[in-house]
Amino acid sequence: xxxxxxxxxxxxxxxxxxxxxxxxxxxxxxxxxxxxxxxxxxxxxxxxxxxxxxxxxxxxxxxxxxxxxxxxxxxxxxxxxxxxxxxxxxxxxxxxxxxxxxxxxxxxxxxxxxxxxxxxxxxxxxxxxxxxxxxxxxxxxxxxxxxxxxxxxxxxxxxxxxxxxxxxxxxxxxxxxxxxxxxxxxxxxxxxxxxxxxxxxxxxxxxxxxxxxxxxxxxxxxxxxxxxxxxxxxxxxxxxxxxxxxxxxxxxxxxxxxxxxxxxxxxxxxxxxxxxxxxxxxxxxxxxxxxxxxxxxxxxxxxxxxxxxxxxxxxxxxxxxxxxxxxxxxxxxxxx
Numbered sequence: 001x002x003x004x005x006x007x008x009x010x011x012x013x014x015x016x017x018x019x020x021x022x023x024x025x026x027x028x029x030x031x032x033x034x035x036x037x038x039x040x041x042x043x044x045x046x047x048x049x050x051x052x053x054x055x056x057x058x059x060x061x062x063x064x065x066x067x068x069x070x071x072x073x074x075x076x077x078x079x080x081x082x083x084x085x086x087x088x089x090x091x092x093x094x095x096x097x098x099x100x101x102x103x104x105x106x107x108x109x110x111x112x113x114x115x116x117x118x119x120x121x122x123x124x125x126x127x128x129x130x131x132x133x134x135x136x137x138x139x140x141x142x143x144x145x146x147x148x149x150x151x152x153x154x155x156x157x158x159x160x161x162x163x164x165x166x167x168x169x170x171x172x173x174x175x176x177x178x179x180x181x182x183x184x185x186x187x188x189x190x191x192x193x194x195x196x197x198x199x200x201x202x203x204x205x206x207x208x209x210x211x212x213x214x215x216x217x218x219x220x221x222x223x224x225x226x227x228x229x230x231x232x233x234x235x236x237x238x239x240x241x242x243x244x245x246x247x248x249x250x251x252x253x254x255x256x257x258x259x260x261x262x263x264x265x266x267x268x269x270x271x272x273x274x275x276x277x278x279x280x281x282x283x284x285x286x287x288x289x290x291x292x293x294x295x296x297x298x299x300x301x302x303x304x305x306x307x308x309x310x311x312x313x314x315x316x317x318x319x320x321x322x323x324x325x326x327x328x329x330x331x332x333x334x335x336x
Contacts, residue, residue, distance in 0.1 A: 005150065006037070007036070007037040007040045007088075007149055007150070008038065008039040008040055009039050009040065009041075010040050010041070010087040011040070011041045011084065011085055011086045011087050011088075012033060012040055012041070012042050012043070012086070012087065012088045012089070012090065012149075013042075013043045013044075013045055013064065013088070013089040013090065013102075013107070014026065014029065014030055014042060014045065014089075014090050014092060015045040015046075015089060015090065015091050015092060015093060015095070015098055016044070016045070016046055016092045016093045017045060017046055017047050017066045017093055017095055017098070018047075018093050019050070019194065019267060020050055020053060020266075020267025020268075020270065021194075021265070021266060021267045021269070021270045021294070022093065022138075023050045023053060023054060024053065024267070024270040024271065024274060025137075025138045025139040025142065025270065025297070026092050026093075026139075026142050027044075027054070027057045027059070027060070027163070027166070027167070028139055028142070028155075028160055028163035028297070029090075029092070029142050029143055029145070029146055030042050030044065030057065030059040030060050030166075031057075031059040031163040032143070032146065032151070032155075032163070033059070033149065034059040036149075036150060041061050041062070042059065042060050042061050042062070043060075043061065043062040043063070043064050043084065043086070044057075044060045044062070044063050044064070045063075045064045045065075045069075045089075045098070046063065046064075046065065047067060048065050048066070048067040048068070049248065051063050051065050052247075052248045052249050052252075053248065053252070053271070056168055056169055056170065056252065057166050057167050058166045058167075058168055059163075059166045064084075066098075074101070074104075077101055077105075078101065078104050081102065081105035082105050082106070086102075086107045087107070087108055087109060088107065088108065088109035088110070088111065088149070089102045089107050089109070089110055089111065090111045090112075090145050090146070090149075091110070091112035091113075091119070091123065091145075092142055092145060094112060094113060094116045094118075094119065096118045096122075099112060099116075099118055099119060099122035099123060100118075100122050102122070103121075103122045103123075109125060109148070110122065110124050110125065111123060111125045111126075111127065111145055111148055111149075112125075112145075113126065113127060113128075113129065113145070114126035114127065114128040115128075115129075115130060125148045127145055127147055127148065129141070129144040132288060133287070133288075136154065136293075137160070137292065137294075137295070138294055139157075139160050139297060140156075140157065140160070143155060160297050161297055161298060161299050163297070164273065164274045164276070164297050164298050167274040167275070169252045169253055169256045169275060170249070170253070171253060172247075172249050172250045172252075172253035173250075174246075174250055174253065174254060175242070175245060175246070177240060177242075178218060178240060178242065178254065179216055180257055182215075182216040182238075183214065183216065183259055184215070184217075184218055184254070184257060184258040185210050185215045185216070185217050185218070185259055185260050185261070185262070185334060186217075186218050186219075186220055186254065186255055186258045186261040186262070186268070186272070187203050187206065187207060187217055187218070187219050187220070187261075187262050187263075188219075188220045188221060188261060188266065188268045188269070189203045189219065189221065189225075189229065189263070190221050190225040190228065190229075190266075191263075191264050191265065191266040192222070192224075192225070192266070194265070194266060195264040195265035195266055195289065196264060196265070196283070196284045196286075196320075196322045197264050197322070198264060198282045198322055198323065198325060199323050200228075200229050200232070202323075202325075202330075203219070203262075204233065204234055205327045206327050206330055206331060207219070207233075207234060207236075207239050208234055208236070208239075209327065209331050210331070210334070211236055211238045211239060213331075213335065215238070215259070216238045216239075216240065217238065217239050217240065218240045218242050218254065218258070219233065219239070219240065219241050219242060219243060220243060220246065220251060220254070220268060221243040221244070222243065223244025224244075225243055225244075226241060226243025226244050230243060242254070251268065251271070252271055252275070255268060255271050255272050255275050255277065256275040256276075256277065258272075259277065259278060259334070260272075260277060260278035260279075260280060260334045261277060261278070261279055261280065262280045262282065262330060262334070263280075264281065264282050264283070264322070265281060265283060265289065265291075265294045270296045270297070272298070272301070273296030273298030273300075273301040274297060274298055275298075276298060276299070276300055277300060278300050278301075278302070278334065279296045279298055279300065279301040279302070280301075280302055280304065280330065280333050280334065281294075281295055281296055281301070281302070281303040281304070282303075282304055282305075282322060282325055282330070283295070283303050283304070283305050283322065284305065284310070284313055284319060284321055284322045285305045285307070285308050285310050285313045285314075285321075286310075286313035286316065286319060287313075287316070290305075290313075291305065302333060304325050304329060304330065304333065305321070305322070305325070306322065306323075306324040306325045307321055307324075
């Protein structure tokens with residue numbers, strides 16, 4: 001099926017209903033659409049917990065929250081979608097239930113990868129590309145789905161940095177225990193199991209070295225993550241535990257006010273990249289979790305691996321080489 005050449009005035013849904021990092025690496029496609037078709041209307045379909053992040057991105061006109069949609073019965077869901085008069089939906093994160101729902105709602109253009117069998121029956125535009133072995137960054141791969149909407153060339157990774165300018169973090173009141181008048185470094189040690197992690201003792205050692213250099217260190221994470229390590233935190237007034245105590249809006253603002261953030265491949269690392277601070281990602285070089293696929297956007301972002309030529313990672317074997325990245329090396333990156 002051929003799609004319209006001019007999408008000005010059209011209403012387009014971008015569906016990405018998974019995690020923070022994945023959502024943030026999808027947002028640039030909305031900015032591209034706005035640059036190409038300034039009068040198009042973009043709705044971003046996401047989960048409730050990522051909605052505050054999407055709302056900071058000025059290329060997005062409206063947010064449709066999956067959790068709220070799922071509280072309705074199917075007939076009401078269809079009516080709500082029909083009432084929006086959407087012209088197209090781009091299923092960036094394939095989800096069978098949503099693909100079926102938007103077909104039943106008779107959205108005219110339904111775009112989804114050809115590599116999902118259920119899209120054969122639910123999507124009428126199916127770009128053919130693969131993510132698994134591609135050399136492209138995840139954010140670049142998302143652009144493949146825009147080819148039916150007029151995209152002819154995938155942006156380079158360097159070109160993608162420009163799209164972080166659409167991310168406008170709003171000022172928040174932070175808890176009194178966070179001294180914003182001091183120079184802050186954020187350490188985010190956990191990933192809710194989504195990534196290879198650097199040992200927690202390394203974060204503790206790094207925190208102590210940063211305090212010696214005059215920094216205040218803030219540990220971030222969910223309440224559940226905080227329970228895994230907060231009792232082991234070094235006792236120092238300049239090492240602060242904020243786990244489970246910040247809203248996502250407060251977390252974004254804290255990150256923006258900090259000098260640097262250190263984390264593995266997880267959502268706050270991507271927030272730091274968008275915020276323009278020094279975002280330092282710790283990775284294993286194993287495909288498909290390597291930094292070439294998942295490094296954060298942002299000109300001040302950087303990634304560290306222990307050995308880019310790790311033989312076990314190249315062979316796809318179990319490997320813990322991320323644990324060998326030295327604390328000194330991370331500290332030098334912060335101070336550089």
